[in-house]
Amino acid sequence: MRTMFLSISFMFLSLCSILESHAQDNVKQVIPSASIKNIKGEKVNSATITNDGKPILLNFWATWCKPCIQELSNLSSLYDDWKEATGVKIVAVSVDDVRNSAKVAPFVNGKRWEYEVYLDENGDLKRAMNVNNVPHSFLIDGNGKVVWQHNSYAPGDEEKLYEVLKQVAAGQEVTGH
Amino acid sequence: MKTLLLLTCICCFSLPLLAQNQSDGTIGGNFQIDVQSYSPDSLIGAQNVPEKVRSNAFLNLNYTKGNFSAGVRYESYLKEILGFSPNWGGKEGNAGIGYRYARYTNDDFDVTIGNFYEQFGNGMILRTYEERGLGLDNALDGVRAKLTMLKGLQITGVFGKQRSFFNVGPGIVRGIDGELLVEDFLKNFGDNVSILPEGWRLRFGGGVVSKYEQDTDPTLNLPENVLAYNTRMTFQADGFALDAEYAYKINDPKTTNVNTFNPGRALYVNASYSAPGIGINVSLKSLDNMDFRSSRRSQLTDLVLNYLPAVTKQYTYRLLTLYPYATQPNGEIGVQADLLYTFPKGSFLGGKYGTSININYARVHSIDSTRNLSDSTAIEGNLYNTNFLSFGRRVFFDDINVEIQKKWSKDFKTNFGYMRQYYLKELIELLPGTGAIKTDVITSEFIYSLTTTQTIRIELQHMAAEHRKIDADGNDKEAEKDANGFTISPKLDNNNGSWIYALAEYTIAPQWFISVFNEYNYGNEDPNRRLNYLSGNIIYVKDALRLSVGYGRVRGGILCVGGVCRPVPASNGFSLSVSSTF
Numbered sequence: 001m002r003t004m005f006l007s008i009s010f011m012f013l014s015l016c017s018i019l020e021s022h023a024q025d026n027v028k029q030v031i032p033s034a035s036i037k038n039i040k041g042e043k044v045n046s047a048t049i050t051n052d053g054k055p056i057l058l059n060f061w062a063t064w065c066k067p068c069i070q071e072l073s074n075l076s077s078l079y080d081d082w083k084e085a086t087g088v089k090i091v092a093v094s095v096d097d098v099r100n101s102a103k104v105a106p107f108v109n110g111k112r113w114e115y116e117v118y119l120d121e122n123g124d125l126k127r128a129m130n131v132n133n134v135p136h137s138f139l140i141d142g143n144g145k146v147v148w149q150h151n152s153y154a155p156g157d158e159e160k161l162y163e164v165l166k167q168v169a170a171g172q173e174v175t176g177h
Numbered sequence: 178m179k180t181l182l183l184l185t186c187i188c189c190f191s192l193p194l195l196a197q198n199q200s201d202g203t204i205g206g207n208f209q210i211d212v213q214s215y216s217p218d219s220l221i222g223a224q225n226v227p228e229k230v231r232s233n234a235f236l237n238l239n240y241t242k243g244n245f246s247a248g249v250r251y252e253s254y255l256k257e258i259l260g261f262s263p264n265w266g267g268k269e270g271n272a273g274i275g276y277r278y279a280r281y282t283n284d285d286f287d288v289t290i291g292n293f294y295e296q297f298g299n300g301m302i303l304r305t306y307e308e309r310g311l312g313l314d315n316a317l318d319g320v321r322a323k324l325t326m327l328k329g330l331q332i333t334g335v336f337g338k339q340r341s342f343f344n345v346g347p348g349i350v351r352g353i354d355g356e357l358l359v360e361d362f363l364k365n366f367g368d369n370v371s372i373l374p375e376g377w378r379l380r381f382g383g384g385v386v387s388k389y390e391q392d393t394d395p396t397l398n399l400p401e402n403v404l405a406y407n408t409r410m411t412f413q414a415d416g417f418a419l420d421a422e423y424a425y426k427i428n429d430p431k432t433t434n435v436n437t438f439n440p441g442r443a444l445y446v447n448a449s450y451s452a453p454g455i456g457i458n459v460s461l462k463s464l465d466n467m468d469f470r471s472s473r474r475s476q477l478t479d480l481v482l483n484y485l486p487a488v489t490k491q492y493t494y495r496l497l498t499l500y501p502y503a504t505q506p507n508g509e510i511g512v513q514a515d516l517l518y519t520f521p522k523g524s525f526l527g528g529k530y531g532t533s534i535n536i537n538y539a540r541v542h543s544i545d546s547t548r549n550l551s552d553s554t555a556i557e558g559n560l561y562n563t564n565f566l567s568f569g570r571r572v573f574f575d576d577i578n579v580e581i582q583k584k585w586s587k588d589f590k591t592n593f594g595y596m597r598q599y600y601l602k603e604l605i606e607l608l609p610g611t612g613a614i615k616t617d618v619i620t621s622e623f624i625y626s627l628t629t630t631q632t633i634r635i636e637l638q639h640m641a642a643e644h645r646k647i648d649a650d651g652n653d654k655e656a657e658k659d660a661n662g663f664t665i666s667p668k669l670d671n672n673n674g675s676w677i678y679a680l681a682e683y684t685i686a687p688q689w690f691i692s693v694f695n696e697y698n699y700g701n702e703d704p705n706r707r708l709n710y711l712s713g714n715i716i717y718v719k720d721a722l723r724l725s726v727g728y729g730r731v732r733g734g735i736l737c738v739g740g741v742c743r744p745v746p747a748s749n750g751f752s753l754s755v756s757s758t759f
Binding site for chain 2: 157
């Protein structure tokens, strides 16, 4: 059993290194394909999330996560200005499982949040994006590349985020993080 | 197994070549390393740990190229941190590859071989998932295919064996599930074909899961193939949503249901309404003999096939999590109602920055059942009779909670909460004689921003607890005390009585978190156990890297993440945690 595991992983790693050596630049992941649900509970493929060549802030959160709610509440009051200045779309992916997932839509509406919200009930997208804990944010540029990410939330994080976001919207290289 | 190996190789080498999207391949992953030291502390009941220091760690590596992806996870339990199942580390610690998969996906289908996580509907007949923080991982190992050739219709099929620590369980699991989105499906017959008014949505689904396990029992004639199915529907119109699922399982005698031949049944109904500023959610859940596993002999969280989360609010404030409800898969019926309202900014109660109020009520009862006397002498038979959806007399859990969040100014925010709860400890924790606990908890949280990036957060909480006796007939009575005022019945545990909790946290965004907190069991009936549990933490964050160092006493209790809980024993020592995504 163990030999098999080892041989598979060895082959996997060697394959990766061969293919990776052909990679031209240090490309980070785009939103991978995973089965998630939209706010109506209908299955969608996460790879179809787009913002017409403008930046996306992909935020993983949960209804039981206090810092997540604090972060999304604080971003909510800035969202209109940010949208106007940078064209950013905030996509909030809830990792609540079926214990709480039915509460997500009423929760988001009750909080007057205007984000595009998805449900990742079984952690498929969370796993595909290699997220350990919530909150975890990814800033994705117009080409679908992850250019910045941040785990956890402290009030004031949005200052740094906005700096980075402005660089991304202007098509500049992200610096100083 | 050799076939699987061969298939993995073929997929690994051929699929990237077939992939239509010839973008560059990418490698991503994440890791987490947790280290905990254990110092002797007999006062809090910390157990003796001969290794002194223990560690759990994992690293995921995912490779993606076009439509192809593959990945592995290496895990180590050297030995497992206290509270995780001792089966992880075994006697001498354990490490190895616990998860590996290869997957190909395009617009029409999605095939995975190796390990995978899957959920049918609400998970009442099948959910394989991982909760690394709790040491739960019941992934299937086998093959999964999803077909989405017709618009609005998705079919998922699975074949596999279930993960049990570093092995797989004895049962073979087979399942098929279909989901039909009515309006989308009708688009297959023409762009304008529709039966529902604009904005209305209707969805149907159904699944079947069958588990095969050999019957080697010398006396009982056990079903070798246990079948379970579910049917479900969802209706949506504007802000209204109705979601219902019914599940049925044939007789499935095993250790956890005392070998009863009763069938299993479950119903879950959820209705919600929301509009900007308001969200209402009401749910009902009834379960009868729904413990479903891929092995008859497995217990606790091992080899569980389905997911039956508690129909109660999930709390995060520390004292509110002291007595969390755990679902009783052998029989319960519960209701929950939740209301969230945000007063508009500028209104009298909303103020300049807005105010939110959240009210939640949950109540769980036994199901109304009677012992089946005619069958009780037979070896095989239904052990009890019950009417579906009937409320029994016993209250397992009752809980009301009100929370108010208000932002007073640009720099200052408060959260206040009150909770009243009834918790049938002897049933929920399987500890006969420990009765029930009635608690009243007040929580408060103050968040003050010193500058745009520096914030101070204070939490103060108080819990008043009353211990109740449950008599032989299941009636709730006042506790019985001796002449000195000490409780004779119910039996009290180490953490009995009232508590007070305080936390102070200072954060410098986006990198530093420094916090100190103390829990004080001032109301413990035993004066020697009126203990302080003082802890401190420093966390450093840079992008996706998180480094946390802590020191202090941890009270024994139940830790919940997502919808699942595990007991955590009391401990005293250093903790270190490093995690990142790359």
